[in-house]
Amino acid sequence: MSHTNEAEAGQAIYSKLVLSIYDWWVLAVSNKYIWQCPTERMVALYNAHITANHLDIGVGTGYYLDHCRFPTDQPRLVLIDLNENSLETTARRVARYRPETRRQNVLEPFKPEPARFDSVGLNYLLHCLPGDIAAKAVVFDHAKSVLNQGGVLFGATLLQTGVERSGMAKRLMKVYNRKQIFSNRADSLAALQESLAGRFAKFELEVIGCAALFWGQVDGR
Helix, strand or coil: CCHHHHHHHHHCCCCHHHHHHHHHHHHHHHHHHHCCCCHHHHHHHHHHHCCCEEEEECCCCCHHHHHCCCCCCCCEEEEEECCHHHHHHHHHHCHHHCCEEEECCCCCCCCCCCCCEEEEEEECCHHHCCCCHHHHCHHHHHHHCCEEEEEEEEEEEECCECCCCCHHHHHHHHHHHHCCCCCCCCCEHHHHHHHHHCCCCEEEEEEECCEEEEEEECCCC
16 A cells, blocks of 8 residues: 555544544543543643744644644634545634645645745644654655744654553554554654654654654754
């Protein structure tokens, strides 16, 4: 199966029905009790790095954009996802910001390339993409190509190696990988650190449970 087809498979689970329970199952239950990284920590990551000129990739239900603090009431906000249901759900949820939506496979270069941003969010995206971290990191390259000097890329991903995983986390990841909801069997903390270090002048990684929260900054800030 090609990476394009695998990416399609990874996003196909997000039907309107699944999205209707996503906040409860993923954000209220799984984050706290299974992955052991409370949702509040990722809201804080957004609050620390989001700007008034923001691109969000892999938007889920729009929970983080809805709950974080933008530095202005009228940000420029662009949403990119391969799943139309996620785009529609998120755009409706943050309609007050008048977001632009674009359906796109983020493993491919942006076409047409949008005007540049000061921040890019990639939350819970990488562990759904096919390949190992080195292959997935092409998303970092695509994000960098639309970041202004001094801009920040930030996000979180669930890892298998180099982090502590509970028994439940191991079992659920195994199920999700078998069903192609996740594709993170080869994802390690060391590989993520190497991918960030090779692309960003400054970066930080924080491990909470089996989640890695990260940010990287382009030269110039």
